[in-house]
Amino acid sequence: TSGESITADQLDLLSKTSMPLCMRQTHDALRREHKLKHWGRVQYGLFLKAAGLSMEDQVRFFEQEFTKLVPHDQFHKEYAYGIRHRYGKEGKRTDYTPYGCLKIIMDFAPGPGEFHGCPYRHYSQDHLTALFGTLGLSPPQAAELRQLSKSHNYQIACQRHFEFLHPGAAAADQEISAGVGNHPNAFFKASRAYYDA
């Protein structure tokens, strides 16, 4: 069931069933490395907020991972403020909106040790091959996504990935999947609608 809100304990499952590749990558990196650099926290944090995760749950979720490496008080000093800020609860109290695909693709090249950005745009072919091997895609599906990435059709690759993950759903079908390939949260929302239908 979907509903408007999600909880932190659903994220591992949702990352596999319903998140686009960019966010799944960031989620996996956070779980694996127990840290995330600035733009990863911003990109993923705003996505989670728009996906319906409460501020309290997001603080708890990041705290649970980060405090495997840093003390709780350091987490609260250095990171919790940023999360509250992105929910509009600190500073200028701006209600920040999550980034769309164009911004992520154009502006968000990840450096070493960073996990934001769009994998179809920013990962090498070798990196994509290794990644697709972990996603349960068939060899022809992986080859198609690699080819779309190579020919700079990043957002179409994302739509095709959506279709592979959700058999029978066409990303071009406006009813269920309007915006897939244009916004990470549209991908997520369409996936939730698919499983709810």
Ligand code: SF4
């Ligand atoms: Fe994420 Fe958009 Fe790239 Fe898909 S096309 S992986 S949603 S940035």
